[in-house]
Amino acid sequence: KTLVNNKQLEFVNAGWCMNDEASTDYNSIIDQMSLGLRFVNDTFGPQARPRVAWHIDPFGHSAEQVALFAKMGFDGFFFARLDYDDWNKRLKENTAEMVWRGSPSLGAESDLFTGVLYYFYGYPPGFCYDVGCDDPPIQDDPDLFDYNVPDRVNAFVAAAMDQAQHYTTKNIMMTFGMDFNYQNAHENFKNIDKLIKYVNKDGRVHAFYSTPSRYIDAVHAANKTWTLKSDDFFPYADGPYHYWTGYFTSRPALKGYTRVCNNILQACKQLEAISNGYPNVSSISLQMSMGIDQHHDAVSGTSKQHVAYDYAKRLHIGQVECEELMGYVLSDLAAKDGSPPLDLQFCEYLNISVCPASQNDSFNIIAYSPYCQLYSRDMAFPVNSTSLVVYNGNGDIVPSQVVPIDNSTSQVVTDALYLLHIYNPKSAADAMQPLGFQTYFVRPSNGEAGSSSPSKIYVHKNGDPDFSISNEVFTLTFDGVTGRLKSIANQRIGYEASVDQQFMWWNASDGNNVNDSQASGAYIFRPNGTAPFPINPGNIAQVTVVSGDVVQEVRQVFSPWVTQTIRLFSYNVPVFEYTIGPIPKGDGLGKEVISRFSTNLTTGGVWYTDANGREMQKRVRNYRPTWTLNVTEPVAGNYYPVNSRIYIQDVTTQNQFTVITDRTHGGSSLNDGQVELMVHRCLLYDDARGVGEPLCEPGDTGQGLVVRGTHVVILDSAANSALIHRAIGESLLVGPMFAFVPSANSYSDYSSSYNTEYYGLVVEVPLQVHLLTLQWIEINKLLIRVENKFELDEYGFGKAVNVSLDMFAAFKVIAATELVLGGNAALSSVQRLQWNIQGVQGGKQETYNPVRGPDFVATLEPMDIRTFEIQVVPTPK
Numbered sequence: 001k002t003l004v005n006n007k008q009l010e011f012v013n014a015g016w017c018m019n020d021e022a023s024t025d026y027n028s029i030i031d032q033m034s035l036g037l038r039f040v041n042d043t044f045g046p047q048a049r050p051r052v053a054w055h056i057d058p059f060g061h062s063a064e065q066v067a068l069f070a071k072m073g074f075d076g077f078f079f080a081r082l083d084y085d086d087w088n089k090r091l092k093e094n095t096a097e098m099v100w101r102g103s104p105s106l107g108a109e110s111d112l113f114t115g116v117l118y119y120f121y122g123y124p125p126g127f128c129y130d131v132g133c134d135d136p137p138i139q140d141d142p143d144l145f146d147y148n149v150p151d152r153v154n155a156f157v158a159a160a161m162d163q164a165q166h167y168t169t170k171n172i173m174m175t176f177g178m179d180f181n182y183q184n185a186h187e188n189f190k191n192i193d194k195l196i197k198y199v200n201k202d203g204r205v206h207a208f209y210s211t212p213s214r215y216i217d218a219v220h221a222a223n224k225t226w227t228l229k230s231d232d233f234f235p236y237a238d239g240p241y242h243y244w245t246g247y248f249t250s251r252p253a254l255k256g257y258t259r260v261c262n263n264i265l266q267a268c269k270q271l272e273a274i275s276n277g278y279p280n281v282s283s284i285s286l287q288m289s290m291g292i293d294q295h296h297d298a299v300s301g302t303s304k305q306h307v308a309y310d311y312a313k314r315l316h317i318g319q320v321e322c323e324e325l326m327g328y329v330l331s332d333l334a335a336k337d338g339s340p341p342l343d344l345q346f347c348e349y350l351n352i353s354v355c356p357a358s359q360n361d362s363f364n365i366i367a368y369s370p371y372c373q374l375y376s377r378d379m380a381f382p383v384n385s386t387s388l389v390v391y392n393g394n395g396d397i398v399p400s401q402v403v404p405i406d407n408s409t410s411q412v413v414t415d416a417l418y419l420l421h422i423y424n425p426k427s428a429a430d431a432m433q434p435l436g437f438q439t440y441f442v443r444p445s446n447g448e449a450g451s452s453s454p455s456k457i458y459v460h461k462n463g464d465p466d467f468s469i470s471n472e473v474f475t476l477t478f479d480g481v482t483g484r485l486k487s488i489a490n491q492r493i494g495y496e497a498s499v500d501q502q503f504m505w506w507n508a509s510d511g512n513n514v515n516d517s518q519a520s521g522a523y524i525f526r527p528n529g530t531a532p533f534p535i536n537p538g539n540i541a542q543v544t545v546v547s548g549d550v551v552q553e554v555r556q557v558f559s560p561w562v563t564q565t566i567r568l569f570s571y572n573v574p575v576f577e578y579t580i581g582p583i584p585k586g587d588g589l590g591k592e593v594i595s596r597f598s599t600n601l602t603t604g605g606v607w608y609t610d611a612n613g614r615e616m617q618k619r620v621r622n623y624r625p626t627w628t629l630n631v632t633e634p635v636a637g638n639y640y641p642v643n644s645r646i647y648i649q650d651v652t653t654q655n656q657f658t659v660i661t662d663r664t665h666g667g668s669s670l671n672d673g674q675v676e677l678m679v680h681r682c683l684l685y686d687d688a689r690g691v692g693e694p695l696c697e698p699g700d701t702g703q704g705l706v707v708r709g710t711h712v713v714i715l716d717s718a719a720n721s722a723l724i725h726r727a728i729g730e731s732l733l734v735g736p737m738f739a740f741v742p743s744a745n746s747y748s749d750y751s752s753s754y755n756t757e758y759y760g761l762v763v764e765v766p767l768q769v770h771l772l773t774l775q776w777i778e779i780n781k782l783l784i785r786v787e788n789k790f791e792l793d794e795y796g797f798g799k800a801v802n803v804s805l806d807m808f809a810a811f812k813v814i815a816a817t818e819l820v821l822g823g824n825a826a827l828s829s830v831q832r833l834q835w836n837i838q839g840v841q842g843g844k845q846e847t848y849n850p851v852r853g854p855d856f857v858a859t860l861e862p863m864d865i866r867t868f869e870i871q872v873v874p875t876p877k
Contacts, residue, residue, distance in 0.1 A: 001044055001045070004044045004045070004047060005045075005047060006046045007211075007306035008313075008711060009819070010050075010211040010212070010213060011044075011048055011049075011050045011307065012050050012052045012053070012054040012211075012212050013036075013050060013052070013053050013055070014033075014036050014037050014040045014050040014482065015032050015033040015035075015036040015037065015291070016032040016033070016035045016036040016288065016291030016292065016294075017032055017036075017294055017295040017298075018054070018055055018056075018057060018058065018289060018295065018296055019032055019033075019055075019058070019294040019295060019296060019317070019800065020058055020059075020294065020297075020298070020299055021055065021058045021059055021065045021296075021612070022058075022059070022062065022234065022247065022248055022300065022415040022641035022664070023059050023247070023248065023255060023300050023301070023448070023641065023643070023664040023665075024260065024299060024612055024643070024664075024732065025044075025262060025300045025588075025612055025613045025643055025644070026064055026256070026612040026613045026614050027066065027262055027266070027613070027772060028262050028290060028293075028294050029064075029065065029068060029294065029612060029731060029866075030068060030724075030772070030773070030785070030821060030822075031040065031265070031287065031290060031291065031773075032290065032291035032294045033068070033072060033264075033795065033821075033822050034783075034821075034822050034823045034824070035287055035288065035315065036291070036302070037049075037050070037072070037664050037822040037823065037824035038527060038822070038823055038824050040824070041463075041730065041824040043824070043832065046825060047296065049073075049599065049625075050074070051073075051074060051075045051076070051111075051202045051212075051213045051216065052074060052075065052076045052077070052078065052211075052212035052213050052216060052777065053066075053069040053074045053076070053077040054077075054079075054118060054173075055073075055077070055078075055079045056078065056079060056120075056121035056588045057081070057121070057249065057296055058079070058081065058295065058296040058525065059081055059083065059232050059236050059244045059300070059662075060082075060232075060234045060235055060236035060244065061079055061081075061082070061101065061143075061232060061233035061234070062232055062233075062234070062611050062612055062641075063100075063230075063231065063232040063611050063615065063617065064102060064103070064611035064612040064613075064614050064615060065102070065611075065612065066100045066102035066110065066112050066114065067102030067106060067110040067615075067863075068102075068521055068821060069102075069108075069112055069445050069570050070102060070109065070110045070111060070832070071110070071820065071821035071865060072820050072821045073539045073820040073822070073825060073830040073832060074112060074218050074832075075113065075213070075315050075825075075832055075833045076112065076114070076115065076212065076213075076216040076833075077110075077112050077113070077114045077115070077219075078111040078114070078115045078116075078117055078173075078212060079114075079117070079233075080116065080117045080120045080121045081115060081120075081233075081236050081238075082116060082236065082237070082440070083233070083237050083624075083627075083649060084237060084238055084239060084240075085232070085237075085628075085630060086624070086627050087116065088625065089193070089626075089627045090116065090166075091166045092861035094165075094166055094168055095227050096114070096115060096118070096166055096247055097115040097116070097167060097168060097219070097226065098113075098114055098115075098226055098228065098229050098874055099111050099112070099113055099114070099116070099226045099227070099229070099669050099837050100112050100113075100114040100227055100228075100229045100230075101212055101226050101229065101230045101837050103614060103863055104230065104792065104861055105614070105789075105791045105798070105861075105862045105863035105864075106861070106864065108840075109506055111228075111835065111837070113216065113219070113220075113226070113833065113835055114229070115173070116174055117173070118163045118166070118167075118172070118173075118174070119163075119174070119175055119555070120175075121175050121177070121178065122154070122175060122177065122178040123135075123175070123176050123177065123178065124160075124174055124176075125159065125161040125165075125200070125361070126155050126159070126179070127155075127156065127159075127176070127191075127195070128181075129184075129187050129188045129190075129191040129192070130178075130181045130182060130183060130184055130185075130187065130188055131183045131184050134643045136148060136152070137187070137191050138194040138195060138198070138440075139189050140194055140198065143516035149194075149198050150206040152195065153195075153196070153198050153199055154224040156205075156207070157193060157199065157202065157204050159174075160172065160174065160205045160207075161205070165274075168222075168224050168226075169218070169219050169222040169224060169230040169329055169331060170222070171181055171215060171218040171219055171222070171689040172873075173210070173212070173215045173490065175729040176188070176192060176606070176763055179630055181800075182287040186287075186359070192209075193318055195207065196208060196209070197249065199666055200583040203622075209796045210502075213256050215328060216833070220273070220833050220835070223834040223836065224836065225568070225838055226657070226836065226837055226838065227837075228837045228838060228839070228840060229626070231625045231626065231696055233619070234640055234824055235636075235637065235639060235640060237633075237637070238629065238631040238634075238690075239516070239519050240515075240516070241513075241515055241516035241526060241632055241633055242516075242524055242526075243524060243525060243526065243636035243637050243639070244522060244523045244524055244633055244689075244820055245524070245636050245637075245639035245640075245666050246521065246522065246523055246524050246525035246526075246592070246636075246666070246681065246687075246695075247300045247301050247302050247522060247662075247677065247803050247874040248525075248639065248640075248641045248642070248664060248665060248666030248667075248678070248679070249301070249522050249525075249592075249665050249666045249678040249681055250300065250301025250302060250522045250523075250681060250695055251301030251308055251522075251664075251695075251697065252301075252680055252707045252709065253258075253697070253705055253707050253783065254298075254299065254301060254311065254312060254661060254678060255301065255664050256309055256313060256662060256663040256707070256709055257312060257665040258294075258299045258315070258327070258663075259441070259662060259663050259733075261286065261289075261290055261293075261315045261318070261319055262733070262734065263370075263734055263735055263737075264286065264319055264322050264323070264737065265283060265286045265318075265366060265552060266370050266650055266733075266734050267322075267326060267370040267557060267734070268283045268286060268323075268325055268326055268772075269283050269287075269773070269774060269775045269776065270323035270370050270435060270760075270774045271323060271325065271329040271330065271777075272329070272367070272773075272776045273325050273774045273775060273776040273782050273810075274435070274760065274808070274810040274811075275329045275330065275331075275332065275396045275776075275810075275845075276776065276779060276780065276811070276874055277776050277778070277779060278325055278328055278870075280802060281321060281324050281325045281328065282325065283316060283321075283325065283775075284446075285318040285321045285322075285777075286318030286319060286321065286322045288318070288436065289311075289314035289315050289317065289318040290315065290318065291312070292311065292314060293311050293315060298311050299311075299664075301522060301695070302522045302523055302689075302690070302691055303691070304691060304692065305693065305697065305698070308697075310828075312430060314630060319348070320727045321348040325551070326344075326346075326368070326737060326739065327342075327344035327345075327346070327739060328341075330342075330344060330366055330368060330739055332438060332754050333437070333755065333758045334366065334437075334439070334754045334756075334758070334781055335753070335754055335755075336752075336754060336755060339753040341755055342366075342741050342754065344366065344739040344740065344741060345357045345739065345740045345741075346737075346739055346740070347381075347738065347740065347741075348412075350380075350381070350738070352409060352412050352413055352708065353382040353405055353409050353413060353416045354382060354413050354415065354416065355381060355382050355416075355740070356641055357740035357741075357742055358381040358382055358383055358420070358442070358740060359382055359383060359384050359415065359416055359419070359711050361385060361443075361444050361446065361744075362443050362742070362743055362744040363442050363740055363741060363742050363743060364439055364440065364442070364740070364741040364743045364750065364783060365379075365381070365439065365440040365442065365738055365739070365741075366436060366438075366439050366564045366609070366738070366739040366740075366741065367379065367438050367439075367440065367736045367738055368430050368432075368436070368437040368440075368736060368737045369432035369434065369435065369436065369471065369734075369735075369740075370432065370435065370734040370735075370737070371432075371434060371730065371731050371734050371735070371736075371772040372434045372435065372761065372765045372769065372770060373433070373434055373445040373727070373731075373765065373767060374433065374434065375423050375431060375432040375434075375731060375735075375736060376423075376424075376431040376576075377410075377423070377572070377731065377735075378421055378422070378423045378550075378551065378569050379421070379422045379423065379440075379574075379736070380418035380419045380420065380423075380569070380688060381419070381420050381422075381442075381738075382405070382418070382419060382693055383417075383419070384403065384417050384418065385402075385417050385418070385419045385421055385444065386402045386418060386452070386454065387444060387445040387447075387451070387452070387524075388400065388443065388444065388452045389443055389444075389445040389448050389451040389583075390420075390422055390441065390442050390452065390637070391440065391441040391443070391448065391455055391757075392438065392439075392440060392441075393438050393439045393440075393751075393756030393757040394497075394756070395604065395747045395748075395751070397448065397449070397450035397451070398424050398440065398450075399422075399423065399424045399450065399453075399549060399550055400420055400421060400422045400423075400451075400453070400550060401420075401421045401452055401453045401454075401455060401462055401548040401549055401550035401813060402418045402419070402421075402452045402453075402454065402455065402552055403418060403419050403421065403455045403546050403551065403553065403717050404417065404418055404419075404455065404457070404546070405417060405418060405419060406446050406555050406559075406563070406565055407557070407563070408579040409561040409579075412706065419451065420442065421551045421569075422440060422550075423550050423551070423552050423569050423570070424710075424716050425569070425571045425572065427572055432736055433757065433758070433759050433761075434758065434760060434761045434765065434802050435757045435760025435761055435774075435808070436757065436758045436759045436761070437757065437761040437770070438757055439750075439754075439756040439757065441743075441747055441750070443744075445502075448662060453548050453549040453550065453589065454548065455546050455548040456546070456547045456548075457544060457545070457546055457549065458544070458545040458547070459537070459543075459544050459669050460478075460480075460483060460543040460544070460545060462480070462481055462482070462483055462540060463480065463481055463545075463596055464480045464540070465480045466478060466479060466480045466486060466489065467480065467545065467667060468536070469545070469547070469552040469553075469554060469566075469568050470552075470554075470568070471568050471569065471570050471571060471572065472489055472491070472508045472570060472571050473490060473492050473572075473573075473728055474488060474490060474491070474568065474573065474574060474715070475488070475489040475491065475496075475573060476487065476488055476554070476566065476568060476574055477489070478543065478554060479500075481540075482538065482539065482540055482541065483540060483541030483556055484500060484501060484539065484541055484545040484556070485499055485500060485501040485541060486498065486499070486501055487499055487564070488544055488574070488715045489715070490715050490716055492716075493655070493717050493720070493722075495653070495655055495715070495717075496504055497599050497601060497655070497657065497715055497809070498600045498740075499597055499598070499599050499715070500597070500598045500599075500600060501576070501595065501596070501597045501598075502534070502535075502539045502558075502595075502598075503533035503535050503539070503558055503562050503564070503578070503580075503593060503594065503595055504533060504534055504535065504539070504593075504594050504829050505529045505532060505533050505535070505583075505591040505592060505593045505594065505795045506525075506528075506529075506532050506591070506592040506594065506635070506678075507527060507529060507589050507590070507591070508526070508527065508528065508532060508590030508592055508681075508683050508684070509527065509528040509590075510524040510527075510590065510592065510684065510685050510687075510723040511685055512527070513845075515632075516692055518684070518685050518688075519685040519686070519688075520590055520592065520681075520683050520684065520726075521683055521686050521687020521688070521689065521691065521694070521695060522683075522686075522687060522689070522691045522695040523679070523689040523690075523691070524636075524687040524689065525592065525636040525639060525666065525678075526633065526636055526687075527592065527635050529635065530634055530635055532594060532596075535558040535559050535562045536558060536559055537557065537577065540558075541556035541557060541558050541802065542556070542557040543555065543557075548820055549750055550569065550570070551567055551568070551569050552567070552568045553565050553566065553567050553568075554566045554590035554825050558753045559564045561580065561581055561582060561584060562578075562579075562582060562593070562835075563578070564577065564579070564581045566575060566578045566580045573712055573713060573714050573724065573728070574712075574713050574714075575710055575712050575847040576595075576710070576711040576712075576713060577708065577709070577712075577713070578595060578679060578709055578710075578712065578831045579706065579707070579708045580593055580679055580680040580702075580706070580707050580708075581680060581704050581705050581706035581707055582699060582703045582704020582705065582706060583680060583681075583682035583696070583704055583705075584683075584704075585682055585696060585704075588680075588684070589683065589684060590683040590684045590694075590696075591678055591681070591682050592678055592679060592680075592681045592683075593678065593680040593681070594678050594679065595676070595677050595678050595679055595711065596674060596676045596683055597657070597659065597675045597676075597713075598671075598673060598674050598678075599657050599673040599676065600673055600674065600749075601648055601649070601650040601655070601657055601672075601673045602650050602652055602673070603648045603649065603650050603651065603669065603672045604619040604651050604672065605620055605622075605672060605675055605841065606618065606619065606620055606621075606648070606649075606669075606670075607619050607646060607647065607648045607668070607669035607675070608646065608647050608648070608649075609640045609641065609642050609645075609646050609667060610642065610643050610644050610645050610729075612641075612643050613643045613644040613729065613733065614789075614863065615791055615863055616647075616791065617640070618643075619668075619669070621669065621670070622634065622637070622640055627685075633667075634858075635670060638668045638669075638670060639664075639666045639667065639668045639678075640666070640667060640668065641664060641666065641667075642661055642664065642665045642666070642667035642677060643661070643664045644660060644661055644732075644733070645659065645660045645661065645662075645725050645729055646658070646659050646667045646669075646675055646677070646731045647659070647660060647675075647721065647725070648673065648674075648675060649668055649718055652703055653769060654717065655717055655718065656711075656714070656715075656716060656717065656718045656721040657675065657714070657715050658713070658714040658715075658716075658721050658724075658725050659677065659711050659712070659713055659714075660711065660712040660714070660725055660728055660729055660732065661677065661709070661710075661711060661712075662709050662711075663709060664731060665678055665679060666678040677711070679709060680707050680708065680825060681696075682695070682696040682697075682704065682705075683694060683695045683696055684696065712728055712732070714728075718795060719795035721798065722794050722795040722797060723767075723791070723795070726789050726790060726794075726797075727767070730770050730789060738853040745847050758809075759809055759867070760808065760809055760810070761807050761808060762807060762808065762809050762811065763804055763806075763807045764805060765803060765807065766801045766802075767797075768788050768789060768790050768799075768801045768860070769786055769787070769788060769789070769796060769801060769860060770786070770787050770789045771784075771785075771786060772785040772865060774808075775868070779866075780811075780872050780873065780874075781869065781870070781871060781872070782811075782869070782870060782872060783819075783823050783867070783868075783869055783870075784805060784867070784868050784870055785821075785865055785866065785867045785868075786803055786805070786858060786860060786865070786866055787860065787863075787864065787866075788800075788801055788860035788861060788863060788864050789863075790862050790863070791862075791863055792862040792863065793862075793864055794862065798863075799862065800860065800862070801859070801860050802857050802858070802859050802860075802862050803857070803858055804855055804856055804857050804858075805851065805857075805858060805862060805868060805870060806853075806854075808855045808872075809875060810874065810875055811872035811873060811874050811875055812870065812873050812875060813853070813856050813870050813871070813872055814853065814871050814873055815853070815868045815870065815871040816851050816852075816853075816868045816869070816870045816871075817868065817870075818848060818850070818851060818866065818867065818868050819868065819869055820867065821865060821867050822867075823867055827867075828849070848866070851868065
C-alpha cells in the first residue's frame with residue numbers, strides 16, 4: 001500500500017484477467033473487470049484506481065470493449081496487435097495513437113484515447129536483460145575490454161528516434177519486458193538503471209522510469225488534435241496468409257460451457273441478493289472461475305488441452321457451489337411457515353438428455369427465470385414414459401408433448417427414452433415471472449384431458465415430394481430430394497425466401513502451400529482452397545419428421561458425425577439444434593465444419609455481426625474502412641467473431657435474415673445472400689503461434705469431441721427483427737434455471753406446504769431494459785446494473801427509457817449511489833480526460849441526473865449501462 005500511496009506502483013487494467021475481445025460476451029467482460037477492479041479498490045484504496053486499460057496480447061480488438069472501458073472511467077487504452085497492413089499505414093501517417101469511439105449510440109461518451117505499442121509489448125531490440133536474453137549487458141567500467149556505454153547509448157537513442165518519428169508528441173512510451181520476463185529482476189533493473197543514467201548524461205533524449213498514466217497525462221498536456229476511429233480492429237492478421245480467425249470457433253464446447261456458466265452465475269448472484277447473502281455458500285467461486293475463463297488464452301480456445309480441462313474443471317466447481325446456493329434460496333422462497341426444506345436437485349446434462357430426477361414417474365420442476373421480462377419458451381426434460389400430464393402452479397394442465405430421443409442422442413446416452421416438451425405461449429400464467437419461479441408438476445397420466453400428446457413419426461424417402469412444417473407465423477419447406485431446408489415463409493409479413501441450409505467443411509491447410517507455409521491451428525484459420533467440401537456427395541440428408549400439438553421436428557442425418565434437429569413451436573421462430581462429431585481424421589485432412597445458409601436476399605456484399613453481444617458492426621466483403629485490403633485469403637480474411645448474432649438485409653425489401661447463436665463462432669457472408677458459421681474444428685497441425693499442439697479435441701471417449709449447439713433463425717422485416725433478436729438474444733443469455741423435486745404428492749398437498757410461484761419484481765420493466773447485474777455485496781448493500789439494449793434509433797425502439805431501481809419484491813431501495821461501470825468508484829468522483837478530435841466540435845463528459853428516492857428512476861439512453869450501489873431494507877415475508 002505504501003508503494004501505491006507513493007505512486008511507485010501503478011495498476012493498469014486490473015481486471016481479474018486480460019480478457020479476450022472476440023469470444024467474450026459483454027456480461028462476462030464487465031463481471032471479470034468488476035471483480036478485479038473492486039478487489040484492487042478494497043485492498044489498496046481508491047488511490048489505486050487504474051486509469052489506463054492495457055490489452056497488450058489479445059488477438060484483435062472490439063469496439064464494444066473500448067466502449068466498456070470508457071464507461072469504466074479509463075483515460076486511455078493501449079494494445080499491441082493489429083493487422084500488419086493497418087499498422088504499416090499508421091506508421092506512415094503517424095496515427096499509431098488516436099481517439100477511438102466505441103459506440104455510435106453513446107457517441108463521445110464512448111471515446112477513449114488509444115495507442116498501439118511500438119515494440120509489440122517487448123523490449124526495444126538489443127535491450128533485453130533477463131534470463132534467456134542474448135543482448136549485451138551494459139559494461140560501464142572503461143578499464144575492461146568490453147566497455148560498451150557509447151555503443152549502447154547510441155543504439156538506444158537510435159531506437160528512441162526511430163519510434164518518435166511515428167508518434168505525434170515529444171513523448172514516447174518504450175516497453176521493457178515480455179512474456180515470462182523479470183525472472184531475474186535484479187539483472188533487469190541494474191542494466192536499466194545504467195541505461196537511464198548514461199542516456200541522460202548524453203542528453204539527446206531524456207529517459208526515465210514511468211507509468212502508462214504518466215504517459216497519458218504528458219500526451220494530453222501536449223494539446224494535440226487526434227484522428228477518430230469508429231470501427232474495430234478485426235480481423236487480426238500478422239502476415240498476408242496469417243488471419244487469426246480460427247480462434248473465433250476453437251474449443252466450441254468450452255465456449256458453450258462458458259456461456260452456460262455465465263447464465264448460472266447471473267441467476268446465482270440474483271438469488272444471493274434476494275436472500276441478502278447466504279451463510280457458508282456464495283457465488284464468489286464461480287465469479288472467480290468465470291473471471292479466469294475470460295482470459296485471452298482461455299475462452300478463446302488457444303490453450304493446450306490439459307489447460308482447457310483445468311478451465312472447465314474450475315468452472316464446474318463454481319457451478320456446483322452456485323447450484324447449492326440456488327437450491328437453498330429457492331427452497332426458502334418456496335417453503336411456507338413450518339414446512340421442511342426441499343431437497344432440490346439440478347441436472348447438469350440436460351443438453352444430452354440426462355437427468356435422473358426427471359426420469360422418475362413423478363417429479364416437480366421449480367423454474368427460476370433471471371430474465372427481467374416474462375419468459376415463455378420451450379422446456380424439455382428427459383423422461384421414460386409417454387403417458388404423462390403436466391400442471392402449472394395454479395393446478396391447471398399445461399400443454400406438453402413426448403417425443404422419442406433422437407439417434408444422435410441415444411448414441412451418447414442410453415438411459416432416457418423420450419423428451420417431454422412443455423410450452424404454452426398463449427397463457428401468461430404458464431410463463432416464468434421476471435426474477436421469479438413457477439412450479440410445474442409432472443405426474444403419470446390417468447387419461448386426463450390435456451395430458452401429454454403423442455408424437456407422430458414420418459420417415460421421409462428421398463425423392464418423395466417436398467414437405468413442410470408450419471406454425472401461426474412460419475412455414476419451413478424442405479426439398480424432397482435432398483432433405484435440406486428449401487425455403488422459409490413468414491405469413492405475418494407475407495414474405496418467403498429461398499433458404500438452403502447445409503453443413504460443409506473447409507479443408508485446413510497443413511502448411512504445405514505454394515504461397516506460404518502457414519497451417520490452420522488454434523489461432524489461425526487458413527483453408528486450403530476457396531470451396532468447402534460437402535459432408536456427403538450431394539449433401540443429402542436422411543429425414544425423419546416428428547409432429548404433435550406442441551412441437552414439430554425435422555431430424556436430418558447427413559452422416560454418422562453430422563446430424564441436426566429443426567424444431568418449430570407455436571408462435572415462435574425456428575430453432576436449429578446441430579450435433580457435430582467426432583470429426584473423422586483418418587483421411588489425413590484437417591476439417592473446419594460450417595453451417596451455411598444460402599438465401600435469395602440481395603445483400604450487396606454487406607452483413608452485420610454483433611460486438612460482444614451488443615452493438616452491431618457493419619461488415620463489407622473484401623474491405624476495410626481505414627485501409628486498402630490486399631485480398632490474399634478471401635475466406636479467412638472475411639471471417640469475423642459472432643458472439644450472439646449475424647444478419648443480412650435485402651437492399652430492396654428491407655427484410656432481414658438473422659441467425660442467433662448460443663456461443664461464439666467465426667462467421668461470414670462469403671457470397672451475397674449467404675450466412676456462414678463455423679461450428680467445429682479438428683486440425684492436424686499446429687499453427688506455430690504458441691499452443692504447441694494441434695487442435696483436435698479428444699472428447700470423453702478419446703475418439704473426438706462431439707459438440708451440440710443451437711442456432712435460432714429469424715426471417716422478418718428489419719424493424720420486427722430488431723425487437724425479436726434483441727429479446728431472444730438476452731433471453732438466451734439469461735435463460736431459466738431448473739431445480740427438480742422427486743415427488744408423488746398431489747398438487748393440493750404440495751401447495752398447502754409450499755408456494756408454487758414467486759414474483760420477484762413489483763413493477764413492470766420496459767421491454768428496452770435488461771437487468772444486467774443484481775449482486776450481493778454485504779448485508780443490505782447490493783450492486784445493480786441496468787441497460788438499454790437497443791441502439792440509437794434502432795427501428796423505433798432505440799430511444800431513452802426510464803426504469804425504477806426500486807423494482808424488487810424482496811427488498812426496498814432506500815439509497816442509491818451511481819458508480820462507474822466497473823463498480824469501483826463513484827461516478828461523480830471520476831472526470832475523464834477530454835481530447836481534441838479532427839472534425840469534431842468538443843467532447844462530452846458523462847453527466848447524469850442523480851437517481852433519488854422515493855422512486856429511484858434512472859433514465860437509460862440507447863446502449864447505455866448504468867451502475868449503482870444500493871442500500872436496501874428487506875421486505876417482510
